[in-house]
Amino acid sequence: MNKKVLIIGGRRKAKVLAESLLKKDYLVTIVNKKYEDCLMLSENEKLSVILGDGTKPYVLEEAKAQEMNIVIALTSSDEDNLIICELSKKKFFVKKTVSILSDLNKTEFFYNMGIDHVVCATSELTNIIEKEALLDRITNKITLLNNDVGINEILITKEDLSYLKKISELDLLKEVIIVCIIRENNILIPNGNTVIYENDILITVSKANKTEFIIKKLKG
Amino acid sequence: MFKNLTSKKNKITIIGCGRSGTNLAIKLYDSGNDVTVIDKNEKAFKRLTSSFGGITIEGDATNIEVLKYANIDKNSTVVIVTDRDNINIMIAQLIREFFKVTNVIIRLYDNELATICDTLNIKIVCPTILVSQEIEKRFLIGDMYE
Numbered sequence: 001m002n003k004k005v006l007i008i009g010g011r012r013k014a015k016v017l018a019e020s021l022l023k024k025d026y027l028v029t030i031v032n033k034k035y036e037d038c039l040m041l042s043e044n045e046k047l048s049v050i051l052g053d054g055t056k057p058y059v060l061e062e063a064k065a066q067e068m069n070i071v072i073a074l075t076s077s078d079e080d081n082l083i084i085c086e087l088s089k090k091k092f093f094v095k096k097t098v099s100i101l102s103d104l105n106k107t108e109f110f111y112n113m114g115i116d117h118v119v120c121a122t123s124e125l126t127n128i129i130e131k132e133a134l135l136d137r138i139t140n141k142i143t144l145l146n147n148d149v150g151i152n153e154i155l156i157t158k159e160d161l162s163y164l165k166k167i168s169e170l171d172l173l174k175e176v177i178i179v180c181i182i183r184e185n186n187i188l189i190p191n192g193n194t195v196i197y198e199n200d201i202l203i204t205v206s207k208a209n210k211t212e213f214i215i216k217k218l219k220g
Numbered sequence: 221m222f223k224n225l226t227s228k229k230n231k232i233t234i235i236g237c238g239r240s241g242t243n244l245a246i247k248l249y250d251s252g253n254d255v256t257v258i259d260k261n262e263k264a265f266k267r268l269t270s271s272f273g274g275i276t277i278e279g280d281a282t283n284i285e286v287l288k289y290a291n292i293d294k295n296s297t298v299v300i301v302t303d304r305d306n307i308n309i310m311i312a313q314l315i316r317e318f319f320k321v322t323n324v325i326i327r328l329y330d331n332e333l334a335t336i337c338d339t340l341n342i343k344i345v346c347p348t349i350l351v352s353q354e355i356e357k358r359f360l361i362g363d364m365y366e
Contacts, residue, residue, distance in 0.1 A: 057335075079306040079309070082309070082310050082313075083305075083333065090338075091336075105284055113317075
């Protein structure tokens with residue numbers, strides 16, 4: 001049976017997400033409180049669109065929230081998203097709820113309130129911009145566990161501080177672990193005596209806020 | 221609850237300085253309590269009388285920093301009466317979660333939202349229900365038996 005998804009709020013975000021989910025054979029319902037947005041959304045015939053305030057229990061009932069596998073809250077106010085997810089969980093017993101959040105400080109709070117997945121739109125966006133801005137220095141950057149753990153992929157060139165140095169000489173302390181080195185398509189598990197060469201790709205794991213420190217130590 | 225609060229000095233934070241918030245703030249201050257009022261609009265404090273000697277804080281109470289600044293601790297009583305139900309619920313939950321306050325009272329116009337607060341031990345006052353109960357009690361019950 002096709003999985004059912006309910007998306008609440010979020011104009012363009014809702015449209016893009018819904019279209020992507022439809023391609024994966026989900027049944028998608030959208031609730032939006034603006035008439036114009038509903039008109040825009042209903043251009044796609046496969047979408048069920050409901051005009052109404054998704055933080056109201058009777059609107060969620062009309063949208064058949066109790067039959068949904070996933071409820072996704074995309075409104076621009078944090079409190080509305082919180083209420084939508086809590087109502088879905090506690091009143092309509094939806095298994096999985098997802099919410100976007102603009103205030104990063106509330107991430108843990110949202111999880112504690114029982115929301116299954118919290119996406120902090122602002123921090124995701126700044127992460128991407130930061131990644132782009134640091135692109136010449138870092139090839140890839142991933143953060144895990146509510147942005148606590150950072151994984152970096154760093155390409156070494158001849159000009160870099162760590163070029164031809166042993167790992168033990170890098171003074172990375174216990175803050176950073178070099179998990180592996182990718183050298184000519186081979187994966188190498190390094191130890192303190194491993195020497196870093198040109199075109200090596202270093203994969204590091206550390207606290208997410210150590211990125212600057214890592215670049216300084218490896219690249220100078 | 222009111223009796224309790226009038227007998228000795230209590231630390232009370234009121235969030236939302238509309239008609240209810242103002243009224244309550246003045247009454248509780250006059251009966252000798254420590255009262256702090258938070259509203260995101262400074263103009264709202266104009267409603268408070270000149271004799272009100274409690275603290276007023278201009279700020280958005282959905283921001284944890286503002287709540288910390290208001291010096292809320294677990295023995296405080298917090299009353300949340302902004303004009304939006306969803307905001308009242310979120311602030312109540314934030315306060316329960318971050319400051320472990322036991323006595324949190326909120327106003328909810330829509331009683332159906334009460335389900336969310338049940339598990340968190342948040343006290344709810346619903347004006348819609350109070351009004352209909354009062355009308356029934358004062359004007360209808362007698363008629364029905366005539």
